[in-house]
């Protein structure tokens with residue numbers, strides 16, 4: 001049978017495809033732009049006839065129909081490896097549960113622990129090519145592992161999605177697929193946030209840490225993109241890219257002639273990543289471009305692979321840092337904001353790299369709901385806050401007041417350095433707390 005014949009034989013309606021989901025099943029939705037639309041709707045429509053359907057997903061970009069049609073979570077129990085904004089909102093309503101993970105482990109978790117617990121994978125893919133492959137486009141991540149472990153696979157085809165060249169694990173062959181549905185669906189975009197003056201100051205401190213030939217990882221959120229934009233305007237040259245998330249900033253670096261990947265120690269000449277989100281021009285750039293290579297997250301986020309690049313610099317955002325140097329980037333107290341994602345993977349790998357640096361950016365303060373200035377550098381993490389980077393792996397923290405290099409530093413040295421980059425109105429208060437915590441010595445200096 002030709003691939004075209006096989007395609008026709010597996011092509012069905014979303015309603016018929018989701019009939020394979022049965023009571024008690026685990027259903028896999030994939031990551032971000034890999035989330036389906038028509039299948040989501042067809043499954044949600046079965047809410048009253050199904051029982052106890054467990055969902056796994058990573059980083060939602062939309063309001064799933066499952067949430068809309070089952071607002072009390074009677075049929076569907078939704079679990080997420082990493083929260084986007086809509087996951088966060090629905091978690092606040094009690095509809096989403098967090099599954100802790102390091103992103104480098106997500107494929108391994110399926111292959112090693114969950115191999116018997118993926119009943120149906122419903123994944124959005126590109127059109128099939130002449131060799132019978134569908135591509136995972138902007139959502140390579142752990143998708144191949146999820147499909148490999150799934151008892152049944154349904155793909156939802158959207159021909160407008162870009163074809164991401166590999167790497168590895170970026171495609172699925174039609175022979176592995178059980179059902180194909182075709183559906184109109186949006187190609188989601190991510191508009192770059194307009195940087196604030198504070199973010200511009202932080203970004204400048206970060207850019208000052210980067211040398212010609214550095215390999216750059218830009219994390220999720222507004223700040224890393226601001227750094228990328230400044231880098232594109234800098235005099236730096238021959239930068240490289242090994243990053244979890246491919247974003248607009250890399251396109252700008254490429255167009256500015258700065259992204260050559262010439263000095264990468266692995267995948268020389270190629271920009272490597274595991275998922276992407278950005279503007280339409282980013283997807284145009286990704287589409288069938290052999291200058292980029294998408295790999296599964298266990299390869300991109302593997303600290304050994306990261307460390308093969310000399311002068312690897314990882315740049316991520318965090319929410320709170322305590323005076324011991326513990327970093328929380330994913331929760332505010334017990335409120336889950338996002339997830340560990342790849343932050344610890346890149347913090348570890350970048351530090352292992354010769355000349356490498358792991359940088360965590362943090363605005364020094366915020367104004368709370370009562371209008372009061374609160375420090376993000378705090379004596380101890382808020383009760384319930386989850387540690388994303390342990391103090392033993394924290395390297396450089398940057399605020400708009402400067403940089404604090406904590407690696408190899410004792411508690412009193414960390415305290416001094418962190419307080420020196422805290423908001424000036426909060427420094428005396430922090431010193432008092434540090435004294436009671438026995439981590440401020442008489443010789444410590446107030447900057």
Ligand SMILES: CC(=O)SCCNC(=O)CCNC(=O)[C@H](O)C(C)(C)COP(=O)(O)OP(=O)(O)OC[C@H]1O[C@@H](n2cnc3c(N)ncnc32)[C@H](O)[C@@H]1OP(=O)(O)O
Pocket residue numbers: 085088217218219220221222223243244245316317318319320329330332337338339340341342343346366376
């Ligand atoms: C992707 C890669 O390449 S690799 C590794 C990168 N991955 C990571 O770093 C994972 C952890 N990091 C993150 O998730 C993000 O960087 C964050 C959450 C730290 C910052 O992301 P941003 O998008 O810049 O943050 P933003 O300012 O929009 O805030 C996100 C949410 O956190 C809330 N928040 C931010 N700071 C605080 C705080 N101090 N206290 C309470 N809530 C806070 C915001 O209110 C917002 O919630 P809302 O949408 O309900 O209003």
Ligand SMILES: CCCC(=O)O
Pocket residue numbers: 058059082103219220244340341342343
């Ligand atoms: C899906 C993981 C995203 C992140 O690491 O930020």
